[in-house]
Amino acid sequence: MVIRKLTGTNQQFTIGKIVCLARNYAEHARELGNETPAAPVLFMKPASSVIGDGDTVRIPDYSQECHYEVELAVLIGLQACKVAEDRALEHVAGYGVAIDMTLRDVQNQLKAKGLPWEIAKGFDTSCPLSDFVPAGQVPDSQNLKLTLSVNGEMRQDGCTSDMIHNVTRIVSHISGIFTLEPGDVILTGTPAGVGQVRGGDVMEAGIESVGRITIPVQ
Secondary structure, three states, rough: EEEEEEEEOOOEEOOOOEEEEEEOHHHHHHHHHOOOOOOOEEEEEEEEHHHHHOOEOOOOOOOOOOOEEEEEEEEEOOOEEOHHHHHHHEEEEEEEEEOOEEEHHHHHHHEEEEEEEOOHHOOOOOEEEEEEHHHHHHHOOOOOEEEEEEEOOEEEEEEHEOOOOOOOHHHHHHHHOOOOOOOEEEEOOOOOOOOOEEEOOEEEEEEEEOEEEEEEEE
16 A cells, blocks of 8 residues: 655555556657657556655666656545536646656567557556645646756756646546546646666756655665
C-alpha cells in the first residue's frame, strides 16, 4: 500500500490507479517524432511503480535506454464519473511532482509491433512521486514552471501553460472512461527535453508552488 500526504493537513491518501497522458505537450510530441493528438492519449501505471523523494530508480535489465519525464501530478480527492469540465476541479485534492520513467528502447519496440507499452512504463520504481500540496494553494495549475536536472545540469524547463489538454479537460475526459476514485493520480504529460539516465545519475525534479524531489538512478 502506497500512501501520500496532503501537506499541511491531516489527510493522507492510498494511491490507486495512475492514469497518464502521452504527447500532451506539442514540442515533446515533435521531439519523439509523434503526431499531436486531437484527444488525450492514455496509459496506466500500477501503484506498485511509485517511489518517493530520495528513493532509487532501478533500471530493469531488459532495457538499455531509460528516459526521465517530469510531470505535474493531479491527486483525485472525490469520486469523479462523467464529470463536466466546469465541475472537474471540484474533484482535485492536490498537485504533486512526478517523473514518468520510460524504457524508450522497449517502448519503441512495442509500438513498432502495435503492442501495449506497460512493461516500458509500469515497471517497479518507474513513478517517483512527491507528496501533494492542497489544490487551493496552487493559484493556477496551467501556469506552473516544471524543471528537471540530471547531475545538476538542466534538461527540462517548461510550463504547464504549454499543455495541449489542460487539467480541467483531462479530468473530465478520463472520468468519462474510468471512474476516478480518491487516491487516484493523473500524470499530465511532459514538456520537451526528455533524455536518458544511467546508473549513478541523480535527478532533481521541481514544479513551482508544488515541490521538488531528488531521485538517484541505479
